[in-house]
Amino acid sequence: VGDVNIKPIANIEVTLQEQSTQQQMKARTNSNGKVDFIITKGKNWAIFIDGYKYEQEVIERDDEASSTLSLYLTHNPALNERMKKQTFARADLKLKIIDQSDLSAGETKPGHFEIEIKVTNSAGRLQTEKEVHVLCLDNKTMYVSFTNDKGVAIFQLPTRQFYDIDVEEQLNASFINNDLPNGYTFYKTLVYDTYDMDEQDLQDTITQKIRLPLIKKNSRAPYDLIMKRSDGSKCSNEPVYLNEVNSKKVYMAITDSNGKALFILPFGKKYLVNFNFQKDVDVLNLTNARGSAAGSLTITYQPNPALEFPEKFIPTPATLLLTDFSYYHTTPYPPRQNPGLPDIFLRTGSPTNKKEIVLETGISALHLPSGKRLPLNVSFVLDKSGSMAGYDRIESLKEGFEKLINQLLPDDRISIFLFDDDMQLLFPSSKIGDRKKAIIELIRSIEPNGGTSMLKAMQAAYAEVKNTICPRL
Amino acid sequence: MNTVILLTDGYDERSADELVAAQKPFNATIACTAIGVGKDYNYDLMKQLASKGSGLLLFAAEGKELVDLFAKNMLNLASPIAKNVQISITIPKGLQFTKAYGVNTIDIIGNKFTAMLPDLYQDMELPVLIHFLLINNKADQPLLVSINYLNQITGKSETVTEHIQLSDQNNGSSNNPISMNAELKKMYVVAFVNDQLL
Numbered sequence: 001v002g003d004v005n006i007k008p009i010a011n012i013e014v015t016l017q018e019q020s021t022q023q024q025m026k027a028r029t030n031s032n033g034k035v036d037f038i039i040t041k042g043k044n045w046a047i048f049i050d051g052y053k054y055e056q057e058v059i060e061r062d063d064e065a066s067s068t069l070s071l072y073l074t075h076n077p078a079l080n081e082r083m084k085k086q087t088f089a090r091a092d093l094k095l096k097i098i099d100q101s102d103l104s105a106g107e108t109k110p111g112h113f114e115i116e117i118k119v120t121n122s123a124g125r126l127q128t129e130k131e132v133h134v135l136c137l138d139n140k141t142m143y144v145s146f147t148n149d150k151g152v153a154i155f156q157l158p159t160r161q162f163y164d165i166d167v168e169e170q171l172n173a174s175f176i177n178n179d180l181p182n183g184y185t186f187y188k189t190l191v192y193d194t195y196d197m198d199e200q201d202l203q204d205t206i207t208q209k210i211r212l213p214l215i216k217k218n219s220r221a222p223y224d225l226i227m228k229r230s231d232g233s234k235c236s237n238e239p240v241y242l243n244e245v246n247s248k249k250v251y252m253a254i255t256d257s258n259g260k261a262l263f264i265l266p267f268g269k270k271y272l273v274n275f276n277f278q279k280d281v282d283v284l285n286l287t288n289a290r291g292s293a294a295g296s297l298t299i300t301y302q303p304n305p306a307l308e309f310p311e312k313f314i315p316t317p318a319t320l321l322l323t324d325f326s327y328y329h330t331t332p333y334p335p336r337q338n339p340g341l342p343d344i345f346l347r348t349g350s351p352t353n354k355k356e357i358v359l360e361t362g363i364s365a366l367h368l369p370s371g372k373r374l375p376l377n378v379s380f381v382l383d384k385s386g387s388m389a390g391y392d393r394i395e396s397l398k399e400g401f402e403k404l405i406n407q408l409l410p411d412d413r414i415s416i417f418l419f420d421d422d423m424q425l426l427f428p429s430s431k432i433g434d435r436k437k438a439i440i441e442l443i444r445s446i447e448p449n450g451g452t453s454m455l456k457a458m459q460a461a462y463a464e465v466k467n468t469i470c471p472r473l
Numbered sequence: 474m475n476t477v478i479l480l481t482d483g484y485d486e487r488s489a490d491e492l493v494a495a496q497k498p499f500n501a502t503i504a505c506t507a508i509g510v511g512k513d514y515n516y517d518l519m520k521q522l523a524s525k526g527s528g529l530l531l532f533a534a535e536g537k538e539l540v541d542l543f544a545k546n547m548l549n550l551a552s553p554i555a556k557n558v559q560i561s562i563t564i565p566k567g568l569q570f571t572k573a574y575g576v577n578t579i580d581i582i583g584n585k586f587t588a589m590l591p592d593l594y595q596d597m598e599l600p601v602l603i604h605f606l607l608i609n610n611k612a613d614q615p616l617l618v619s620i621n622y623l624n625q626i627t628g629k630s631e632t633v634t635e636h637i638q639l640s641d642q643n644n645g646s647s648n649n650p651i652s653m654n655a656e657l658k659k660m661y662v663v664a665f666v667n668d669q670l671l
Contacts, residue, residue, distance in 0.1 A: 328656065360654075363590070374474065377475045397510070453486045455485075
């Protein structure tokens, strides 16, 4: 563990916490800032330094093989707190825009300070005519200016506010804290340079011509996607599509002779991986990525035969079935005549002629006063595969789950299993008691990725319910 | 209630048969609710996994619908309030039973129709459709419908009865032979088409 100046921090407490069992291991760093752990059980261990969760890394233990992992962690709690305040959303913020592009250095207005933001590239060359945005999230205001021929954009901003700085497409390139006094001028230099590539956007399909060798820049994340066939061979000349989540944009590239497709991706987004004959394969999460972020992912291509050879998959009647008719019952039945009892509502109609009659018997069940129901013994089996990342599915699931947990009674017993290619016990079977908060924390930590294989999780869930079965229920 | 709740889009690496076989040993004691997530979830698989009689298949596309499903319905679903639900109908003269939709096992003895229904959950509304042929355009006796069930809270068996006068309705619709509540019509068409496909 080191500080921002890469100086080792001695005698600081490091805690590992298993994400599903909540089991903890604690130790303090030695004089070299080093601490060793031996992990013999559990699956995913989160890291805390001096009580602060280290968001960038989770240690995953492999059941089958033993291995050694070395991590270098930078401890900077103030920076962590400040970065947590930033958002990458821009379109939904409904920001008021204030144009300061005509501003020149000089007297500051009362209650304001001046800041000169100099933009250079990584070689130190001044960058002119770059669009710089300074955002105040609390006041929903965005100040806009451009760098002049000295590479400087000038802003006058109200004091006592937090600001985030975007340079062109590099969102949250830096920030300003709320401690600058009024009447003064401050200077800040930011490094911004774009990748050496041509990007073409044809009706939201984006293709990139990237000139190699690749030189890493801070404005976006380079991402390698390596495609293999199930026999391990390289999968070359195949298209890879990355669908930006919550947007219509699709990044497209063709794998090279090594099965590799390279993308240069903007920060702050999630991307769903799609192949020609395999949909929603996995997700690339750059939601919190900044600066030097980069990534690589190897995926085995398992073409879906139904997509590859549709002519061999002529639908059977069973697959043509419409959703059950009861799904189309949407208008509630009239209020109950016998409160506290199941009720019957009857109506008839003739679908074609007077020679036939359809009787609809609507049965509505009584509503129990809360607290009167029998305790539950429920095991949830949640799909956390990459395909759940799209269309806000996992976010809605988490939000709904939280609401559900809040309605449970202390005697209710639940367990939660997650699955992707593998299964994970998120919360072992136990009575809710006073653990609502802990369960909600666990649910919030779910991040979608991986393939879809439900069997193991489903079997484990049944076993868990069976072990604690309550025959009366 | 002992329940497993599955939430997935249902596109699994394994076949439906394998998954259905794996849950089979538990079906007698543990219910299964299957919730299809996403607009194009695998209905075929989810329908097979949701247990017959006691389990439910629900559909929740995404976004708010999914949130609401959890917040409002999930608790109800985990705990049925009535089991062994049986519907009985005394078929009046002039009507001939042809088909029932939304029920499990059907028995007809004389003019008495009985069928088993899925378990009832709190705040749930369960439509059952029954098709009759009208013989000689005449059915002037009321149609009696009753529901018998085991109340899960009191542990007692209870019955509710309701009736409908067919002759009134016949008169009301005689000028307009296709008069039928729009929602009932839609439900009947869907039930009919599904039945033809099977």
